[in-house]
Amino acid sequence: xxxxxxRPLDPSxxxxxxxxxxxxxxxxxxxxxxxxxSSLYKHLRTPSTSSLNIxxxxxxxxITYDGAVDENLVCPICRCPLVDPVLTExxxxxxxxxxxxxxxxxxxxxxxxxxxxxxxxxxxxxxxHNQLDSLKAKCPCCASSFARSMLENHVExxxxxxxxxxxxxxxxxxxxxxxxxxxxGRGCLHYPVECPDCxxxxxxxxxxxxxxxxxxxxxxxxxxCGVNILRCKESExxxxxxxxxxxxxxxxxxxxxxxxxxDLHLHADECSFKLVGPMADTLKKxxxxxxxxxxxLAETNHLQERRIKFLESAQRASDRPMELMDLSLANLPExxxxxxxxxxxxxxxxxxxxxxxxxxxxxNELTDFQGKNTMMLxxxxxxxxxxxxxxxxxxxxxxxxxxxxxxxxxxxNQRRFGGSPGPGPSGSPDGGGSSSDLPFSRRLSDSxxxxxxxxx
Amino acid sequence: MAALPKRIxxxxxxxxxxxxxxxxxxxxxxNLRYFDVSIHGPQTSPYEGRDGTVKHTxxxxxxxxxxxxxxxxxxxxxDYPMTPPKIRFLxxxxxxxxxxxxRICLDVLKSNWxxxxxxxxxxxxxxxxxxxxxxxxxxxxxxxxxxxxxxxGAIATAKEWTRTHAMT
Numbered sequence: 001x002x003x004x005x006x007r008p009l010d011p012s013x014x015x016x017x018x019x020x021x022x023x024x025x026x027x028x029x030x031x032x033x034x035x036x037x038s039s040l041y042k043h044l045r046t047p048s049t050s051s052l053n054i055x056x057x058x059x060x061x062x063i064t065y066d067g068a069v070d071e072n073l074v075c076p077i078c079r080c081p082l083v084d085p086v087l088t089e090x091x092x093x094x095x096x097x098x099x100x101x102x103x104x105x106x107x108x109x110x111x112x113x114x115x116x117x118x119x120x121x122x123x124x125x126x127x128x129h130n131q132l133d134s135l136k137a138k139c140p141c142c143a144s145s146f147a148r149s150m151l152e153n154h155v156e157x158x159x160x161x162x163x164x165x166x167x168x169x170x171x172x173x174x175x176x177x178x179x180x181x182x183x184x185g186r187g188c189l190h191y192p193v194e195c196p197d198c199x200x201x202x203x204x205x206x207x208x209x210x211x212x213x214x215x216x217x218x219x220x221x222x223x224x225c226g227v228n229i230l231r232c233k234e235s236e237x238x239x240x241x242x243x244x245x246x247x248x249x250x251x252x253x254x255x256x257x258x259x260x261x262x263d264l265h266l267h268a269d270e271c272s273f274k275l276v277g278p279m280a281d282t283l284k285k286x287x288x289x290x291x292x293x294x295x296x297l298a299e300t301n302h303l304q305e306r307r308i309k310f311l312e313s314a315q316r317a318s319d320r321p322m323e324l325m326d327l328s329l330a331n332l333p334e335x336x337x338x339x340x341x342x343x344x345x346x347x348x349x350x351x352x353x354x355x356x357x358x359x360x361x362x363x364n365e366l367t368d369f370q371g372k373n374t375m376m377l378x379x380x381x382x383x384x385x386x387x388x389x390x391x392x393x394x395x396x397x398x399x400x401x402x403x404x405x406x407x408x409x410x411x412x413n414q415r416r417f418g419g420s421p422g423p424g425p426s427g428s429p430d431g432g433g434s435s436s437d438l439p440f441s442r443r444l445s446d447s448x449x450x451x452x453x454x455x456x
Numbered sequence: 457m458a459a460l461p462k463r464i465x466x467x468x469x470x471x472x473x474x475x476x477x478x479x480x481x482x483x484x485x486x487n488l489r490y491f492d493v494s495i496h497g498p499q500t501s502p503y504e505g506r507d508g509t510v511k512h513t514x515x516x517x518x519x520x521x522x523x524x525x526x527x528x529x530x531x532x533x534x535d536y537p538m539t540p541p542k543i544r545f546l547x548x549x550x551x552x553x554x555x556x557x558x559r560i561c562l563d564v565l566k567s568n569w570x571x572x573x574x575x576x577x578x579x580x581x582x583x584x585x586x587x588x589x590x591x592x593x594x595x596x597x598x599x600x601x602x603x604x605x606x607x608x609g610a611i612a613t614a615k616e617w618t619r620t621h622a623m624t
Binding site (some may be wrong): 061062073076077078079080098101102107108110113 | 461462463466467537538540568570571572574
């Protein structure tokens, strides 16, 4: 730990002159306060930059080591270079944390399963520690390489990318934020400012990164033609920039030539692919067309196959005589299939045609069959209908008979029990009664006699 | 879930960079503790899924394994490597130490687990178990009984199961 006020001799630290750098002036909130605040910072900064340091415990298992680490220096449990190595009674080396964890589960050495207690574990030899300390590893903040033992010190005191307390913590602001060490020399930067390019309001501490990387309104010189363009339009510009190096138009057919966009037409006249290129292009188009044709044909073929299958199954289910025709039909495409065909296309087409004709034949058969079926149905239903009407008329006749008999019986009964004339039309003589009954029974049609029967 | 320990990341990287011959273990994208494992049946075992007459060199040349490939699932619990990974066969297999649900009877997966063991060493142990079934410490008693009484018949069944389940 260096004494207060001591400046560490680290080249990566920003030079002290930057403190009074004027480029900070436009960002300060008010011109009147800028003078007082800068003098205030000057006063506050002088005690030491180390007073801003935060403790940075570096996780030695999370850092990246340079190159492959000797397998003998790797802990068998965490598979990382050993951290605080210890030696067991059975001569195996582990990280202290790893073996303690393992022994809390089982009191056996993880390597040879010999009984082991936490008392049987002691600090590894100095040589092992030294070897581990000299391993080169990358700083998790600035990615430069250091010996592992120096890493924590570097991050805590020198690394320009490591976070430190904001110097504002010592001002009236008591700013509790953190800043990267390289920014800490400029006082508290945690106040909002407007980006001069895109007018977005950001904290000053984020402004540098914003202007460097993400601000879309910032002008940038094109790396090819040198013209200033907006960063967000960069890719669009590259599409039309005359100085961008482009491959020859026929590069995909093997031309190796590359030239600036403006000079490409000069090459086009002498390109050895100028004849082959267009031809290949047309051929490509043709192939594409044929491919799509083939695909659509295959699709329709598939569809028709499915329809044929469906129709076949429908036929098989419906009729037996049809099966005979089916067989004769099945012979047809087979003969077509055996014909010698040179190309796959022709074969596909012929298959398609045969299947189409087969399909139309099948649909014809089906309509014929449907016609036959309806005729048959009609032939069978007509006599049944006739019979039904006959039966209906006979039923009516029998109904009339029953009714007549019933009335006759009722009249007889009335005559027998007291001879008083009933309320019905029974008072009239037999002949008249029957004649007046007839239209009545006919008007009631079927329902009336049935009622009587059920009541009986 | 807690962040993935460095050890799991290292093991996964090494499995991808230097794969064990005949074994592959690929973590799920959405859960890096869950691995899809496939193990090729060891040569000259009933799980090889090939007749002994075929030359092995031919297979190596074509770089495509035509024999039995057994799928497993592997899960690393939160306290791995202090506790063993959970492994189960997904492919049906006729083996005295592997039961109907695919659970494996292997000492290093249970009492003899050590945090110094790794995914690759455990998968090698399982491949070795396929090459050397141990009917004296069975998990599937019926298979183990048959293995002891009628070893030829049991091996024939194991070959048949390999053909039907591990060679699709």
